Amino acid sequence: MEKRKLEVADLFKLQSVTDPQLAPNGKEAVFVKTHIDEEDNKYIANLFHVDLESNEVTQWTHGKGAISSPEWSSDGKQIAFLSDREEKNQLFILQARGGEAQKVTTFEKGVSGFLWSPCGKKIWVDAVVKEGKTFTDKEEKDEKKKPQPYRATKMKYQMDGAGLLPQDTYKQIGLVDIETGEVTQFTEGNFQHGLQAISHDGKKLIIGVNRKNNLDFEFRQPLIIVDVETKEETVLVDEEGYFGGAQFSFDDRYIAYVGSDRSFENATHSSLYVYDTEDGMRMNLTESIDAPVGDAAVADHQQGADAPSAVWTKDNYLYFQLSTMGDIRLYFASLEGELYPATPENEHVYGYDISVDGEFALVAVSNAINPGELYKQTIATGERQAITSFNATYLEEVELVEPEAIVYKGATNWDVHGWLMKPAGYVEGTNYPLIVEIHGGPHAMYANTFFHELQLLAAQGYGVLYVNPRGSHGYSQEFVDAVRGDYGGGDYEDIMAGLDYVCKENSWIDTNRLGVTGGSYGGFMTNWIVGHSDRFKAAVTQRSISNWISFFGVSDIGYYFSDWQIGADMTDVDKLWEHSPLKYAKHVETPLLILHSEKDFRCPIEQAEQLYITLKSMGKETEFVRFPDANHNLSRTGTPNLRIARLDEITGWFAKYL
Known part of the structure; x- marks a missing residue:
């Protein structure tokens, strides 16, 4: 069969x-x-x-x-x-x-x-x-209960x-x-x-x-x-x-x-x-x-x-x-x-x-x-x-793609581990587009586990590259700590070196049809990439960070996470701005779809709003999709119909541009 x-x-x-x-x-x-x-x-x-x-x-x-x-x-x-x-x-x-x-x-x-x-x-x-x-x-229970003001006294x-x-x-x-x-x-x-x-x-x-x-x-x-x-x-x-x-x-x-x-x-x-x-x-x-x-x-x-x-x-x-x-x-x-x-x-x-x-x-x-x-x-x-x-x-009815594990040299000559999936139904001698997926965290990891979204992209005819750059868990303490204070530095180099590596080793990858996407930290990195490289023909940023200055005050964790991760707070806005993708918006040439949940308190939706309006004002190619009643975990535990809609948006954008 x-x-x-x-x-x-x-x-x-x-x-x-x-x-x-x-x-x-x-x-x-x-x-x-x-x-x-x-x-x-x-x-x-x-x-x-x-x-x-x-x-x-x-x-x-x-x-x-x-x-x-x-x-x-x-x-x-x-x-x-x-x-x-x-x-x-x-x-x-x-x-x-x-x-x-x-x-x-x-x-x-x-x-x-x-x-x-x-x-x-x-x-x-x-x-x-x-x-x-x-x-x-x-x-x-008061059926006619009137709205009441909310007083915050703690951070x-x-x-x-x-x-x-x-x-x-x-x-x-x-x-x-x-x-x-x-x-x-x-x-x-x-x-x-x-x-x-x-x-x-x-x-x-x-x-x-x-x-x-x-x-x-x-x-x-x-x-x-x-x-x-x-x-x-x-x-x-x-x-x-x-x-x-x-x-x-x-x-x-x-x-x-x-x-x-x-x-x-x-x-x-x-x-x-x-x-x-x-x-x-x-x-x-x-x-x-x-x-x-x-x-x-x-x-x-x-x-x-x-x-x-x-x-x-x-x-x-x-x-x-x-x-x-x-x-x-x-x-x-x-x-x-x-x-x-x-x-x-x-x-x-x-x-x-x-x-x-x-x-x-x-x-x-x-x-x-x-x-x-x-x-x-x-x-x-x-x-x-x-x-x-x-x-x-x-499993008897559906074709799944088994990823190939890869190890390559990233920034500072460190070994970086990841996986490459060929498109479902891969035919030797045919060229295929490739999508780079970037995980959140950053202190988490892609793993040898089932991932519906990655399999979906492969099923739609894309190769998929996903790697664990510095900052990812599962490796040494030095490796996971190396991203702190260096967002957009060695981590960016690790991801791009992975792309260079698979393109060199796999002639089936069409280097003129590359896409990139990620959520949370992966959304930050997607924003960063399109502001620093024009190699990608399409990008989808999800629940992202675009501006560390405003993130400090609006995220439920911003006031300490910014210091822990960027090494700066509101006494050093220059450093926060230096690591903010929004600063580099004028360099964006990649069509960018922005996906964000209305009730995301981790990376609040104003991060997406700033990015969208800034790009639009500069005449960049971008669209913005908002998901009502959804929080930071939309892709994992969100309302099912919204999870479906999110995946349709991602695949639709890549189908349009790749």
Whole structure:
């Protein structure tokens, strides 16, 4: 059977398999499967169960909403999960032997997260509570409520995806009695508390909280061990940087957590730490690896992929994700300092759980030509058995292009890693246009994972080049830090050197038909490129930065990100302007399509407005498309019809000019 080419609307056919959770008996598991409902224009996520002895997969929930964060009770008889089936995320419990899910909470503002108490009769929750109110207090509904002014007194007053932040609400931790529904508030004070972990004996909680009154320049979240009975606190970690994902070992002696200090601001590699509660000592288990712990991949398919920071076995071994050379691999660590990969190269492990005895792992795995499925992997041999095959029919019907990995010399003679895709249906001796894709971040990475947008461009007859220039994660600390203070310098050279390299090595590339696109930092770089080179015949800039001076005051992160990344604030506007693509608008000769979301608070739409009007006033060839009710994450989690419209705009522009 001849395969068809991938289409924009295939977003509605692809299935996302995430969040495997093993039962305590190691013989069964649950996971989440998400698909996009075209008719309802929404994401639908349901809970599935697998019997690991028979490999039988059964759908356990059938709602039209999205469920997330499934977790087994310690006796394996119940599964708790969050569901937005009634708008706000609430906590539900399902009996493992069948029956309807029981709704446990009816909080006014929903539930943010939860942890089972080991007794199985109570559940710890964290949720937003209005000052002076309780979890269950209802707000008065006034149908004729008049608009009210918003007073900002702090710099962190808005956030992408949330908009203006409420000034009088705080995340608190509480304990829910499953039988009675009674909720007891555990934390107090006007601070944001985050639930991290509970010890296996149920006596200790780990919470994250910063109790400073003004958090504008606070870039830390202390982790605190709290005695459940006495509320006595012991500091686990309190230093600059982000630390989280705490997990108790089975004997409750050790606590693993992941984090990064501020040595290189937000470019600092994350490490895996272990704290010994007996002697108070802390070990950095990944100190010898020059790569970040966690998942730094950018892609547009996996929905709600939420992997644990680390998982213990009963023998006090640890498993965790590591982003390295375009892979996200599962790694093993011992307290004695042993470290080695537990999964192979050339793939993206985006979800996992480990059996208590360390015999096998459940891994959710994708690669460039597989959207992702769930596998059972024997740790000792690496042997894998497929558990799910939701995308099997799709893969039989659709032609996907396998990228070729490349390594070339970038600026300062450093090795730069990337991939080149030939057009789908490539015919030897034919010339094809090429599109360069640039990722956001910049501290993220393209990876060996399925990427619908890249496959779509290949399906429409384009070669696709995507690389990890300096600033990208997954390589050395020196490499990821090298972009800071040098936006538009070595990073620009790395990307253009990659283009030179593939054009020289591949005679099929028509160098008169080159396109470039990218979002966020990739949008900044697209803007920069067209202001510094006329090699491209078409460009699409998305959710971009054009002016660092205004970005400082309008972005939800601008007032510190500009300093961290450009090395300048409003006391040095000359440097901010020097690195602003808008300064070079008069040099733009490339037809430029500008795409931007109306509710993007990360790179606000005024960045696009300035660029568009400036280019138009200079008589440049440009168009501007605005996406209503969309934020910075449009390409990944945006409203489905707008995601389709965005892809149609990109492919339409390239079709017109290439």
